[in-house]
Amino acid sequence: MTLSEEKNGKVFVLGLSGKLDIEGGKMLVDRMTQILAGGERQILLDFTEIAYINSSGLRALLLVAKQSTSSGGMLVLAGMNDSNQKVLAISGLNSIFTLRPTRAESLALFPQ
C-alpha cells in the first residue's frame, strides 16, 4: 500500500492505494498515530485506490477509528468500492464509519 497526503482547509486528506492488508494496516495505523499526535482532528481517508481489504485491514480501521474518537476527532471514509463495502457491511462496520462515495462529498461533511 502507498499513502498520499494533502491538506484541504482544516481537513487532512490521506489517500490510500493498493491493498489494506497486514502490511497496509500497520502503515495506516502508524501514520494515523503521527497525524493525530501532530494535532490534526478532521481526517478524510480516501479508499478510491484500495482494491482489497482483509480482516487485518479491518482491524487497522477499527484501531484508527478508536484513536480518532478518543482524541475528539472526526473521520470520514471516501470512495469504498462495492466489494470493500460488502466486507465492511458483513463485519458490522458500516454503521461505525461515515462513508461517502467521493472525496468531494466527504469534504462537504466537515465543518468549515
Place this chain on the structure above:
Amino acid sequence: MAESTTLVLKNDVSELESVLSFVSDLCARNSIPAETERDLTLALDEMITNVAQHAYPMGGEHHFTLQITVNNEEFVARIEDDGVEFNPNEHPIPDLGAPLEERKVGGLGVYLVRQIMTSVEYQRVAGKNVVTLRKKLT
C-alpha cells in the same frame, strides 16, 4: 472443466503471495467472475494467514497443505495442518453491533470466511486440522 492442485506451504505469511497468484490464474482459466474471485481470495487469505500465524505457536518451520479443486459446480479448498487444534466453526462470533468504544478490533477473519463461503467444514483427523471451504459456482 475440472482441476485439482495441492500446494505445500510453509507457516509463513509470505506464502500468501504465491497462493493468491495461483488462485487468480485459476479463476481466469475457469472464467470465474470477479466477485467470486474476490471472495475466494479473501477466504484463502484469512485461513492461510491464520495457520501461518497461530497454528504453530512454538515457532520453527512447519509445512501444511492446501488442496484446491474446481469443477463446473464448485470451488473447494482443503487446508490440512498438524498445528494446534482449531475449529473455525466454534470460533466465537464478534459482537458486530457493539458501539465503537466497546468494539473488539480482532476476530473478524474467520467470521468473514464463514459468511462469504457456501460452507466451512471442520474435522480433526489423526492430530490434524482439516478445514474444507466450499463455494458454489453456479
